[in-house]
Amino acid sequence: MEERVTFIVMGITGDLAKRKLLPAIYNLVLRKKIENFAVVGVSRSENSMKSVIGDAKKFVKESDQEIWDEIERRSKYIQIDFDDSEGYKVFGKNCLEIEEKFKLSGKRIFYLATLPEHFPSIVKNLKNLKMSSAKGNWPKLVFEKPFGHDLSSARDLNETILSLFKEKQIYRIDHYLGKELVANISLLRFTNRVFEPLWCRDHIENIQIILNEDLTVGSRGEFYDKYGVLRDMVQSHMFQLLSLIAMESPEKFEGESVRDKKLEVFKSLKIEDVLLGQYDSYKLEKGVAQNSTTPTFAVLKAVVNTPRWKGVPFFLKTGKALGETKAVIYVKFKEVNCSLSKTRPSDTDYLIINLKTNEGIALEVNTKIPGKNEVEPVKLDFRIKNKYGPNTPEAYESLIEEIIAENQYSFVRNDSIEYCWKVLEPWMKMEQPVYKYKKDSNGPKELSKWNDKNKVRWRS
Ligand SMILES: NC(=O)c1ccc[n+]([C@@H]2O[C@H](COP(=O)([O-])OP(=O)(O)OC[C@H]3O[C@@H](n4cnc5c(N)ncnc54)[C@H](OP(=O)(O)O)[C@@H]3O)[C@@H](O)[C@H]2O)c1
Structure with a gap:
């Protein structure tokens, strides 16, 4: 399959992104499951995709450097605080630029690879961006577990998310x-x-x-x-x-x-x-x-x-x-x-x-x-x-x-x-x-x- 997709990883410097998500993207590229793509990495600290990819590499045995180079060439690191609404404007602009560069179709996957307390703020801020407006059932939003910490917080979270996006756009991950x-x-x-x-x-x-x-x-x-x-x-x-x-x-x-x-x-x-x-x-x-x-x-x-x-x-x-x-x-x-x-x-x-x-x-x-x-x-x-x-x-x-x-x-x-x-x-x-x-x-x-x-x- 030749898929065009933009991965937007909220929390790219985290443990999950390094150990699991970037290695998964690497393998999808290796197996030619995705060919035209971009990776936008978002986190709070000063960092770079080069350094994050350098860390992720350790979690793929005998990997092919050319594929990592290709992922790096197609990626962009953006430093924002998830609670800073102004920061999302810069982030939105950067995402559109990289998509234009690689002629991507706007199929976006926002992967929330961060702690659940940030989910409501991220979702609300994303909704205000033009790039989040729905085309069919895109963009997709992926939520890591735990989804809330009890019934009431999970309900609140579902209510917030579903007031802004459709269930068909929501992917609550349980990696098992x-x-x-x-x-x-x-x-x-x-x-x-x-x-x-x-x-x-x-x-x-x-x-x-x-x-x-x-x-x-x-x-x-x-x-x-x-x-x-x-x-x-x-x-x-x-x-x-x-x-x-x-x-x-x-x-x-x-x-x-x-x-x-x-x-x-x-x-x-x-x-x-x-x-x-x-x-x-x-x-x-x-x-x-x-x-x-x-x-x-x-x-x-x-x-x-x-x-x-x-x-x-x-x-x-x-x-x-x-x-x-x-x-x-x-x-x-x-x-x-x-x-x-x-x-x-x-x-x-x-x-x-x-x-x-x-x-x-x-x-x-x-x-x-x-x-x-x-x-x-x-x-x-x-x-x-x-x-x-x-x-x-x-x-x-x-x-x-x-x-x-x-x-x-x-x-x-x-x-x-x-x-x-x-x-x-x-x-x-x-x-x-x-x-x-x-x-x-x-x-x-x-x-x-x-x-x-x-x-x-x-x-x-
Ligand atoms: N790690 C795993 O193996 C694993 C397995 C299953 C599920 N999960 C779930 O996946 C999620 C992420 O876990 P993790 O282990 O990767 O956590 P982590 O290592 O603590 O990473 C959190 C990420 O969120 C970013 N972040 C935190 N606060 C921020 C803020 N205010 N603004 C911008 N960025 C912020 C951090 O950026 P900075 O580094 O720049 O602060 C970092 O990139 C959690 O919900 C966890 O339960 C993790």
Whole structure:
């Protein structure tokens, strides 16, 4: 495809822009998904695209300097404060100049790669610019997560944005939805006879969604301390994954159909129990309050009150500074009542969807041990890189491609975001203990009681 597009990155000097967005643009250019384009980088500090690109380069292995040179040639850095209305006039003029230079068609993507508190001011200031006037469903506005910090702030934000732009122009990013294996969940479920009829309470015992990180909050302490694990991971990534596992089949695999089905899940979703933790050295992190009670670890028991899922627990576990990094969904099928074999393993029959390391899908089945009348579980193991090579597109690359193609399938709609906050909010407001846990451990020691109470045996 030969697309003409202007990327306007609000927050180009930030961590996300350097680590993810510029590398994604690089890969789209490399794969010739975009040929005629410009990049306008906006931030508060004195800087240059040369320097920002220099930083971003470190995040692309063995990159081709010619492509970086081309991106630099087609880019412009603009220094403004997001709250300074006068600055936007200079910015608007500069954008039009670069578009004229490269004969771009005015398809603009404003990517708000900055903290959510700046979203209202940026949106209002952009609306006053001539270059933001709508042509069809352009320009596009892309919002990073977290979208608000509770129900009321998300509502206010949606109201402000939707009073100025149409929902068709809005792309609320949850980068997990750009991951290849996450995009695979619906197709895997609905296109396989071995799964589709079994995907319900009659055959599934529980679902486990685990997003563990061995990293601490690092340099993001100030941001993280305001949000914590429930806002940072559960309201966004974990609920999105849960909705893909739980939703009914959409009529079509496109924007509104899928988003309608996901919304039905959020409307039926209820959290029944939560346990929170904080790693022992968290309060020593830069930017973290000395008396902080912000949780960095959470386990949750959720239920989806629909005929398909009634009585099936969804267990969610996520945290920072844990013993291992892991992003996995386990679908635990019920045991078969069978007397054919002398043995029947007690914790088997899982479908395992690996979202991060060794991305792929494994199915555990019981098979006969040679020479014995006994069975043991073996894994039928599919790894993406073995079949399709190591270079499948990264999440941000896929998502940007979808924005250019005007596909909202993998982006979160306003109503869904608000429902997710609504489901979580009682637990965010509730006073409850935040247990300490050792860095590099599996979480607080109180977890084992919680597991017993909720009858969960986490798959390791
Ligand atoms: N980093 C990640 O891996 C990641 C992952 C998922 C989601 N996100 C989300 O992405 C967003 C950005 O995260 P980040 O980690 O990139 O943040 P960051 O490193 O703090 O970057 C913030 C950017 O905003 C700019 N900025 C801040 N205040 C400004 C102002 N008043 N006027 C103009 N520019 C201003 C900063 O410019 P200066 O440097 O010039 O101050 C910087 O470019 C956040 O919503 C975050 O939750 C980040």
